[in-house]
Amino acid sequence: MTKLSVRHLLGIKNLNENDIQTILDTATQFKEVINRPIKKVPSLRDITIANVFFENSTRTRLSFELAEKRLSADVVNFSASGSSVTKGETLLDTVNNILAMKVDMIVMRHSSPGAPHYLSTRIPANVVNAGDGTHEHPTQALLDAFSMREKLGDLTGKKIAIIGDITHSRVALSNIFCLQKLGAEIMVCGPSTLIPKHLGELGVKISHNVKEALAWCDVANVLRIQLERQQIKYFPSLREYSLYYGINKAMLDDLNKEIVLMHPGPINRGVELSSDAADSQHSIILDQVENGVAVRMAVLYLLAQQ
DSSP states (O other): OOOOSOSSBOOGGGOOHHHHHHHHHHHHHHHHHHTSSSOOOOTTTTOEEEEEESSOOSHHHHHHHHHHHHTTOEEEEEEGGGSGGGGTOOHHHHHHHHHTTOOOEEEEEESSTTHHHHHHTTOSSEEEEEEETTTBOHHHHHHHHHHHHHHHSOOTTOEEEEESOOTTOHHHHHHHHHHHHTTOEEEEESOGGGSOGGGGGGTOEEESOHHHHHHHOSEEEEOOOOGGGOSSOSSSOHHHHHHHHOBOHHHHHHSSSOOEEEOOSOOOBTTTBOHHHHTSTTBOHHHHHHHHHHHHHHHHHHHHTO
16 A cells, blocks of 8 residues: 555645545545445554544534544544633643543644644644635545546546635635646636635636536536625625526536536535536536545545554
8 A cells, every 4th residue: 555645634735646646546445345235444443533623514524433433443523612612722732632532633624724734743643634714625625536536537637617616615725736736627717706816826727607617627516605704795695696606407408518517515505506406417416425435534544554
């Protein structure tokens, strides 16, 4: 088994192409495991993993927890809302208290960009970034790339459109880094208020026309409008956003080609995607959910070997 070049998974930016391919190849093996009648392997039987979530999460937390249990790890779940964090305890004190219980690995989501990086330099455990503010969400990008590769094969030269709220999305940045390292071309599409000014410097195409993006791409990865992260109004209303940037099945059927439709979830049905588009034959959204467990198993397994 090829080893990773890193001790922590802090962001795609820190990985090289070989690391990404190793994770995706390992995930292929674990996907076979989770489709067997007996879905567990003893790979991490002596490892204790703490899921430390300072932000609400359903999909990511459940996916990590399931991945950990499939690998036979001991799992500790920590939620900031019911903890001493609400009494003013610092991030480092919180994590050191968890480590005192002999935890080997920390999976952390935090609203502050860079929080996992800060921790990784101060504690001996492996750190996995499960999303830090609007910065990165590396395991989502890896499972997206895995899902695309499963559907399309080699991603070299493939055209991927990332559509929606790019400014507030940690998924967008991780996807751009990951897919570029795998040789794909990237276009971002959305209202000008939701596309960061510096993005063109990353070598991505920029469009403000959703039909143009769909006509260009092989894969449309549609992002949720993140109202909870928006301090000001970036567009007049959800209805208006849907009118100009929402995708429905008729738009997909009008294309003279087959494209793959993705969404990291949760979907605002009727806003960025209509129900008939989300549930259409173009969609691999539920495959992404299944693949998330296999990819996170691969990440945890490979980091435990470091």
